[in-house]
Amino acid sequence: MNNTRAFDSVDTLSVSTIRMLAADMVEKANSGHPGLPLGAAPMAYVLWRYALRHSPSAPLWFDRDRFVLSAGHGSALLYSLLHLSGYNLPLEELKRFRQWQSKTPGHPEFGHTAGVETTTGPLGQGLANAAGMALAEKLLAQKYNKSGHEIINHRTFVIAGDGDMMEGIAQEAVSLAGHLKLNKLIILYDDNSITIEGKTELAFSEDIPARLRACGWNALAVSDGNSLPEIHAALSRAVGEREKPTIICVKTCIGCGSPKQDSEKAHGEPLGAQALKATREFYKWPDETFYIPPQAAQRLGELAASGEAARKDWENRLAAYAREYPAESAELASRIKGEMPADLAKALPDFSAAPAMATREASGKAINALAEALPGFYGGSADLAPSNKTAFLKYPERTLHFGIREHGMAAAVNGMALHGGFIPFGATFLVFADYMRPSLRLAALMKCHSIFVFTHDSIGVGEDGPTHQPVEQLSSLRVVPGLTVLRPADARETAAAWEAAVVRKGPVCLALTRQKLPPLDTAADIRSGVLKGAYVVADCAGLPEIIILASGSEVRLAVAAAKELNMRGKKTRAVSMPSMEIFAEQPREYRDSVLPPAVTKRLAVEAASPMSWHKWTGSGGGTLCIETFGASAPAETVFEKYGFTAENAVKKALEL
């Protein structure tokens, strides 16, 4: 970017077009947020027209700059930009804003609308996704760029609002980005001094530039959010920054140009016919809905050609790179495509003769084995790597140190997954999945391939006590639509669980033990069973009278109890169910073969809340689970006191 640029009347007209389109969308939908688009249109325009390197005809071009509207309620702004810039978003869709199955839902949805890089709305998330995207770019550039071959070189731009800046997750992301010196991350902060309850000063009196500088950021200011040259100059400086991420604090007025300007009334409801009319008059706009002046259409439409040229140039440079660095180029191409080796199972450790070990330990070995087969496999922990067993030993550069920032980690992992080129994971204790929950939900909603490694998955945590012992977490993860939870029962199940996690399309959570588990005493094909979600791990002859279902560390109790019950003449089957979600996807025939509908005496054994098990046990069944919090004591003591013994499982089964 040049530091200075002269703006003409067509630029101003284009900004007005964005504003009025957004206001019209909200008005027609009779729902939405006109305030942000009216205030932030100038910065968004300068960014999209003169700073963002993107190609509307190829929205997935890998080396494009990423744009994240973290203040997702301003979706009308983004849809206006997408339409005017030539993305595949017809004006008809703008007119169907917030309607059933339109391409213009209330908040931007990744995977639903071309050009939307991430799903936003829950505040702070987009900003933290952006940190992950910028990290992805940096890691790829470090690995693949060669002297004279800058094939990975793009920026991540964010428009964030007051809400984003107030959320804790944003501070985690800011702190991490500053620490990692993600200089290609640039935030435009829409500083409009208004939130829903009124002036921000009701609840917010930070010196934002000072706070971000304290976190290693470069902070710039734009005193007039309507000044295109001032915005342009700040963006130029930010783009030239080589050391630090940059925040540009842009002083704007919410609902700019409308009678509701500078009031919370402009935020989250249509302007109304009268105020809309006044706004049109303010911008000297014809009294016509969805009006797009031809000059504005042309000015923003130019992006299609310039973007296409930039992309072609990159492809030529990539071809030159491929000639000089064929191996690196092939690897990068494979990562971008998300290719998997055909023999993933072979890449995983063979635990068939392994001794007793914690599943976190087996997971650590699996991670290091997968690293050989998957060059895009990166990850790290929220400062628990030695406990989570997540360090890459041979490839230390792939170990990410997220700090004690679980929420920011999860959102950054999502950002890496969305960016492409990575199979990323984040790790912490299972109980702290709670800290990451909004990002886990968004991963599920976006169907992005983020993996979360949760160790210390039960009261088996022991002495650390109830604050660190998950109880309700397994059920509360299983209830998230589209999130896959895998809780393996021994080292072999863990290897298969990692295989399932890597080949799965959406987000996956692995729940792993702190404590050692002996190998399952079974002749079953464990890998095949895990890949089907559940399988018979111990059986009787003929149709069982009783089925004991379990996951993870409790499977061996189920096996021992089944053995005892069979000895006593009660025909009993034990089922290992590492993943309810995967099992539920299997053909009915398989499901019925594992859990014959005729067998209603079903006991679920899991050192966790029973809620997710009732579906499987039914009214004839029972649960040996936990309905209170845990307790601080050595793990064996806690398990025993909470009734997790084979004897008690036998007793409970007989009570059915």
Added chain:
Amino acid sequence: MNNTRAFDSVDTLSVSTIRMLAADMVEKANSGHPGLPLGAAPMAYVLWRYALRHSPSAPLWFDRDRFVLSAGHGSALLYSLLHLSGYNLPLEELKRFRQWQSKTPGHPEFGHTAGVETTTGPLGQGLANAAGMALAEKLLAQKYNKSGHEIINHRTFVIAGDGDMMEGIAQEAVSLAGHLKLNKLIILYDDNSITIEGKTELAFSEDIPARLRACGWNALAVSDGNSLPEIHAALSRAVGEREKPTIICVKTCIGCGSPKQDSEKAHGEPLGAQALKATREFYKWPDETFYIPPQAAQRLGELAASGEAARKDWENRLAAYAREYPAESAELASRIKGEMPADLAKALPDFSAAPAMATREASGKAINALAEALPGFYGGSADLAPSNKTAFLKYPERTLHFGIREHGMAAAVNGMALHGGFIPFGATFLVFADYMRPSLRLAALMKCHSIFVFTHDSIGVGEDGPTHQPVEQLSSLRVVPGLTVLRPADARETAAAWEAAVVRKGPVCLALTRQKLPPLDTAADIRSGVLKGAYVVADCAGLPEIIILASGSEVRLAVAAAKELNMRGKKTRAVSMPSMEIFAEQPREYRDSVLPPAVTKRLAVEAASPMSWHKWTGSGGGTLCIETFGASAPAETVFEKYGFTAENAVKKALEL
């Protein structure tokens, strides 16, 4: 406090005693965290002995200073202090550190050990609780103190570690405390430069004092965490601060004096016999476990008398206040005791003739009505008051503006509840309960009476789309042990739900609609039904063949479907179940009268995940629920597309 104090050898000996007791506890338990106690003992000692106003013999003295060990893994430090200061924590309990049913669990647990003000361990929570405590103190002081009568005047001190400072929730709390000018909140930051993965510089490079100053804090530094005079001088300055909260950054060394000093190895495991021996030698300590030198016992034991004197002085001052301001004094006493008016139901609005209204609207009226009866009833929203309907109209000073900081809000609400004198609530959209989850869990674990108002409780959110439409939230709240969820079905149920929420002992979540709901068409005693968790809202003659269970906005569908089914000759009952938790507590007789065990055809209707319903519907039952995410469109459209119509409920019931 005096600005300077001379420390003698007994002070040093006392610090060593704290250190060695903590190291012995961890060693004996063969589990725990010696690093923090060894490093932070000097600041903790100076604070407890010379700054903290507390009375070990009366740990609940209302005007005591609060102490929060936000870095809860350092629990051995706190237990040592409690024992040495004369709290009811015998040495035997220190020897049973982290053992089954000891008073010294792995992390400090409120309600379990006298002198523990809040449960900590999940990082950042304690600090944010402390902000709530300091806010509680400030609000009480503003309301009750009179010239010459400073009857409320105490501080909240926190020891926080690196993990606390990195967590997003801490930034939310810091920002809120700075904004609210909570000058009696003082953090001692144990800045030891080490986290679990190694040096903090692996992931953390903030200028903490600058960040906190940017948030309106006073920041002081102690360059040598072993210097008692330096710590004392900083604490004196902090205590004298009249404008801002203060952070004192104390440079410490983790595991100080042990061979593992300044290493992550000192953090989370016993020193081991050899290193413990070396540590004893360093501190010139006899080779004896749990050794307490008599002079140290005496120095810290003096607190009992001085604390008792301070408390008695306060009681005298309170008596003088009572003479001069009898009404205020009586009200304050009542708030401290947590008294409820006998006729709470009468204080609530009578909605018996009310028109259709959203339950959030009814809740807003209930909140304002309760304000008259409950002087300690305060609350606010995370910047959604106009949507959550949580503003106090007649008592605007009771409306809290938490800003867009859901997590910090929840922890601050917990802090206010723990402090006493308040029935506090926090509000946001139900979907954002996810942001607050770690604090909700701690509220349940502590059984503290925090109330959370969650509006926009289903796909009825409409156009804002899936990011804002809760689906899995109801089940994932119901699964938290000890958390009560109430989802009322009309205005009358809402009033009764508020009654239940106020009289309940533990934390309560209210789930309320955005959309209008007509009054239930029922002759049932709604109040009594809600207070029992579930009740028959529409019935047939004799034993029903089918029971339709529902909550909230779906109850009217259940009623309409039951009516239709009864007309068709299918004997059907409709049950409104606003609270599964309260219903589960009722005597079996009542439960069986509402849900006769013989009736196995049970359909649950709720615009949310079915997970929590399977327990009630059993294998003979079915659900009309949502197993995917929602969608952006007008609410009526979304309800219809997702099958929430009386016709569909009839169809599903007939399929059973």
